[in-house]
Amino acid sequence: MADTTGQQHPIRLYLQIWGWLFVLSFFSYLVDYNDLQGFWRWSLVLLFMVLKAGLIIAIFMHMRWERLSLVSAILLPPAAILVLIAFLGLEGGYIAGLRASFFG
Incomplete structure (x- = not known):
């Protein structure tokens, strides 16, 4: 039989990250809804994009544990x-x- 040792992460962690991704996407949507323009628009869009990408890379791609x-x-x-x-x-x-x- 194959050895199946490994680390199991709780489903609660993945659900919390999914929730944070939803909240950050909602804030990104609010930037467009409130019709922000110029510096603030692009700064906020890029900030939310980097935060979401960081969460995805860290948790869903398991970089946090590498x-x-x-x-x-x-x-x-x-x-x-x-x-x-x-x-x-x-x-x-x-x-x-x-x-x-x-x-x-």
Whole structure:
């Protein structure tokens, strides 16, 4: 017979996370319902999106219970890409300002 050792997580944990995902989705819907625009809209939408993705990754993908080395190998490359994208955005703004001052 095969050895079936493993960790069982209580169903209550999954139901609580499902509830939090529902609440965060409701708040995201309220952002659109209240017709927020500009900075607040995108800040709140991105915040709720990151919180929901974090909950899904941590609990439903079982990253909460993995070794730190595996978590780092999976989460650090996307974080590095986001930092590089931010640098590209800053550099793009700088170059656009230089072109506007030089050619304009």
